[in-house]
Amino acid sequence: MQSFLFYNPTKLYFGKNQIEHLVPELQNFGMTVLLVYGGGSVKRTGLYDEIKSCLIRAHMRIFELSGIEPNPKLETIQEGIDLCKKEKIDVVLAVGGGSCIDAAKLICVAAKFDGDPWQIVMQKVEPKEALPLGVILTIAATGSEMNGTSVISRRNTKEKYSWSHILAYPKFSILDPTYTITVPKDQTVYGIVDMMTHIMEQYFHRTPHTPILDRMCEGLLQTIIETAPKVVKNLEDYQARETLMYAGTLALNRSLSTGADGDWAAHGIEHALSAYYDIPHGGGLAIIYPQWMKHVASFHPKRFSQFATRVFQIDSNHKTTEEVIHAGIEALQHFWCLLGAPSRLSDYKIDDTSIEKLVAHAMKRPLGKIKLLTAKDIRQILLSSL
Amino acid sequence: MQSFLFYNPTKLYFGKNQIEHLVPELQNFGMTVLLVYGGGSVKRTGLYDEIKSCLIRAHMRIFELSGIEPNPKLETIQEGIDLCKKEKIDVVLAVGGGSCIDAAKLICVAAKFDGDPWQIVMQKVEPKEALPLGVILTIAATGSEMNGTSVISRRNTKEKYSWSHILAYPKFSILDPTYTITVPKDQTVYGIVDMMTHIMEQYFHRTPHTPILDRMCEGLLQTIIETAPKVVKNLEDYQARETLMYAGTLALNRSLSTGADGDWAAHGIEHALSAYYDIPHGGGLAIIYPQWMKHVASFHPKRFSQFATRVFQIDSNHKTTEEVIHAGIEALQHFWCLLGAPSRLSDYKIDDTSIEKLVAHAMKRPLGKIKLLTAKDIRQILLSSL
Numbered sequence: 001m002q003s004f005l006f007y008n009p010t011k012l013y014f015g016k017n018q019i020e021h022l023v024p025e026l027q028n029f030g031m032t033v034l035l036v037y038g039g040g041s042v043k044r045t046g047l048y049d050e051i052k053s054c055l056i057r058a059h060m061r062i063f064e065l066s067g068i069e070p071n072p073k074l075e076t077i078q079e080g081i082d083l084c085k086k087e088k089i090d091v092v093l094a095v096g097g098g099s100c101i102d103a104a105k106l107i108c109v110a111a112k113f114d115g116d117p118w119q120i121v122m123q124k125v126e127p128k129e130a131l132p133l134g135v136i137l138t139i140a141a142t143g144s145e146m147n148g149t150s151v152i153s154r155r156n157t158k159e160k161y162s163w164s165h166i167l168a169y170p171k172f173s174i175l176d177p178t179y180t181i182t183v184p185k186d187q188t189v190y191g192i193v194d195m196m197t198h199i200m201e202q203y204f205h206r207t208p209h210t211p212i213l214d215r216m217c218e219g220l221l222q223t224i225i226e227t228a229p230k231v232v233k234n235l236e237d238y239q240a241r242e243t244l245m246y247a248g249t250l251a252l253n254r255s256l257s258t259g260a261d262g263d264w265a266a267h268g269i270e271h272a273l274s275a276y277y278d279i280p281h282g283g284g285l286a287i288i289y290p291q292w293m294k295h296v297a298s299f300h301p302k303r304f305s306q307f308a309t310r311v312f313q314i315d316s317n318h319k320t321t322e323e324v325i326h327a328g329i330e331a332l333q334h335f336w337c338l339l340g341a342p343s344r345l346s347d348y349k350i351d352d353t354s355i356e357k358l359v360a361h362a363m364k365r366p367l368g369k370i371k372l373l374t375a376k377d378i379r380q381i382l383l384s385s386l
Numbered sequence: 387m388q389s390f391l392f393y394n395p396t397k398l399y400f401g402k403n404q405i406e407h408l409v410p411e412l413q414n415f416g417m418t419v420l421l422v423y424g425g426g427s428v429k430r431t432g433l434y435d436e437i438k439s440c441l442i443r444a445h446m447r448i449f450e451l452s453g454i455e456p457n458p459k460l461e462t463i464q465e466g467i468d469l470c471k472k473e474k475i476d477v478v479l480a481v482g483g484g485s486c487i488d489a490a491k492l493i494c495v496a497a498k499f500d501g502d503p504w505q506i507v508m509q510k511v512e513p514k515e516a517l518p519l520g521v522i523l524t525i526a527a528t529g530s531e532m533n534g535t536s537v538i539s540r541r542n543t544k545e546k547y548s549w550s551h552i553l554a555y556p557k558f559s560i561l562d563p564t565y566t567i568t569v570p571k572d573q574t575v576y577g578i579v580d581m582m583t584h585i586m587e588q589y590f591h592r593t594p595h596t597p598i599l600d601r602m603c604e605g606l607l608q609t610i611i612e613t614a615p616k617v618v619k620n621l622e623d624y625q626a627r628e629t630l631m632y633a634g635t636l637a638l639n640r641s642l643s644t645g646a647d648g649d650w651a652a653h654g655i656e657h658a659l660s661a662y663y664d665i666p667h668g669g670g671l672a673i674i675y676p677q678w679m680k681h682v683a684s685f686h687p688k689r690f691s692q693f694a695t696r697v698f699q700i701d702s703n704h705k706t707t708e709e710v711i712h713a714g715i716e717a718l719q720h721f722w723c724l725l726g727a728p729s730r731l732s733d734y735k736i737d738d739t740s741i742e743k744l745v746a747h748a749m750k751r752p753l754g755k756i757k758l759l760t761a762k763d764i765r766q767i768l769l770s771s772l
Contacts, residue, residue: 001628003401008394014645015389209625211609212632219601226597239595242387246598246645255641259400259632 001259010146011172018174023058025172029132030090032061036104037095038068045182063087071153072103084111093134098142102150105168108133121152121163130167138179140245141191143252145173160275177242189339190282192228195248197285202262204370210260218310232339265368266292272361279348286341290333291384297325299371345386355382387645396532397558404560409444411558415518416476418447422490423481424454431568449473457539457660458489470497479520484528488536491554494519507538507549516553524565526631527577529638531559546661563628575725576668578614581634583671588648590756596646604696618725651754652678658747665734672727676719677770683711685757731771741768
């Protein structure tokens with residue numbers, strides 16, 4: 001293990017009817033709220049009306065920023081920042097999934113900053129203060145509801161990068177699994193892939209002696225592997241939705257990265273991919289991640305064989321380490337395939353024409369701890385994903 | 387799962403040399419500090435001198451309360467409360483294990499309360515504010531370094547009870563495994579038993595459908611079972627000490643009790659025992675816990691057999707559920723016995739003369755979720771522990 005600081009100040013309200021805590025929590029910060037949400041789903045499900053009537057009954061002043069897109073764009077977020085400054089917003093409430101929460105995080109931090117918000121994303125400036133953020137989560141996937149990380153895209157330059165700051169942790173997050181029942185199958189599967197890769201990105205590292213983290217990651221992956229098929233079979237299985245929702249949060253609330261330095265290279269490559277093609281993050285990961293595994297496994301075979309035997313119960317008898325590793329990766333691919341996730345770039349009609357642009361985007365930050373990736377590595381991973 | 391609120395605002399600094407964060411963290415709250423510690427061990431190891439010189443170099447005003455005993459007593463704590471009020475202490479720093487931290491928690495809350503501090507322990511009053519608390523942990527056991535719980539004894543009435551409050555969470559805790567290298571074998575073993583029972587008290591519950599918590603508990607127990615013999619064999623094994631220290635914190639930072647209602651009856655009985663006989667908490671638990679298991683297992687056999695098969699890898703083939711459960715409890719007893727923990731009350735020369743007093747103490751609060759214990763149950767568990 002390495003030295004670490006663990007500090008997660010988000011209050012997590014989990015379970016049915018936890019929305020009863022919304023107004024008291026918001027009013028800790030003031031009476032003027034900016035509601036940040038995406039497209040029509042929160043209106044279709046009735047959640048939008050429920051929240052609005054809570055806030056109106058509490059006599060709160062409400063402003064709205066709707067239309068946050070998947071892979072949220074700086075251009076949309078700028079409207080929210082301007083609104084916060086103009087209307088003296090006290091607290092921001094994100095209602096939705098990772099895109100809404102990530103957008104709201106940048107709104108909160110940039111509302112207290114006089115300068116180009118992209119500088120915050122590129123980590124060129126150190127934020128000093130932020131508006132408080134509350135979250136109502138509607139999809140199990142991101143983990144953004146209990147961490148300080150946000151991923152932002154810029155439409156005109158086709159860029160997509162993540163940034164993190166302690167000021168960007170939500171003050172509170174309300175997780176009612178009921179809200180995830182209406183998430184359609186494809187989005188549900190992308191969420192499952194997303195949370196599984198979050199765990200694996202932290203699991204695959206070179207830090208010696210991390211037995212506690214290992215078992216936490218393995219146990220959480222096993223639970224998701226047991227649970228995901230139930231949800232895909234019956235989208236209204238509340239107990240399974242509940243398990244997935246909590247798993248998604250635990251996957252990225254930093255408790256799995258205490259004292260180890262996770263790889264995160266596949267995420268970097270996927271960010272380039274979805275920046276350029278605007279494909280779903282979970283879909284991109286389902287394609288890239290296994291190819292990344294195959295490409296780097298030989299640089300830390302012990303870790304990849306432990307993954308195979310402990311997560312997918314690959315029997316290692318009469319097998320070489322390479323065979324065990326291969327069987328583990330195959331099992332993961334097979335599992336995602338059964339859920340209905342994409343497995344090749346061609347599933348999104350993506351060919352090799354823009355590969356050099358993707359490589360250049362991905363190379364803007366150092367990528368990889370199992371193996372520090374070169375341009376050649378990234379190119380090979382992308383080519384093997386076609 | 388049940389609905390829950392998870393909120394843990396303690397900053398955890400973990401690893402070698404994390405004491406470098408001490409002064410900046412303390413100075414977030416002021417310049418006048420009350421140092422709370424136990425007997426001679428922090429002086430013998432040099433930690434006391436190291437802390438003092440940090441504080442002196444930073445020109446802090448230092449007051450001290452030493453002599454916090456195991457099973458900390460209200461009478462000693464009262465001195466600390468008086469000191470805080472008289473000297474206008476800004477921040478309290480506990481240096482030690484669970485006893486010091488628990489004592490410091492009551493000092494922090496009672497320093498801002500005009501009334502009998504025992505009312506706080508008995509949860510008759512609702513604290514409104516508290517002095518901030520910092521912790522330097524020197525023994526892996528309690529989990530008190532990252533929660534709001536404290537266990538306090540009263541000498542004159544031979545009482546011992548736990549209380550919890552969000553205001554009692556430490557603001558920060560410094561966990562440097564180096565400080566635990568000098569913990570003698572018996573105290574090390576008591577700490578191991580203590581953290582294991584903390585996990586099991588949360589694992590044994592009647593809440594349906596808790597697959598994530600189950601695997602987190604089982605994984606942490608397995609890791610402790612692998613690690614503890616290494617430490618007992620070589621007290622200076624840094625890596626093993628590191629694992630135990632982090633395991634003890636995770637065992638009771640509330641992440642294992644999200645959405646489930648743990649049993650905690652054995653702790654209630656042990657508190658009666660150590661209130662009356664002043665024996666080490668971990669020693670008392672090693673005796674009481676397996677007897678509690680045997681007494682209640684038939685009320686939730688599925689849970690106890692899952693414990694046996696997943697934690698101790700008991701092979702369930704050709705065995706009845708009862709045989710699997712029995713083998714699991716035997717494996718736990720055997721494991722603790724090999725570490726050198728006590729197994730009978732007679733190891734502390736305790737006989738049955740005061741059993742009715744212990745039963746009366748334990749019955750003052752409702753005990754048990756697997757089975758709500760009656761006086762008869764508690765008497766039987768104690769008799770079978772003789």
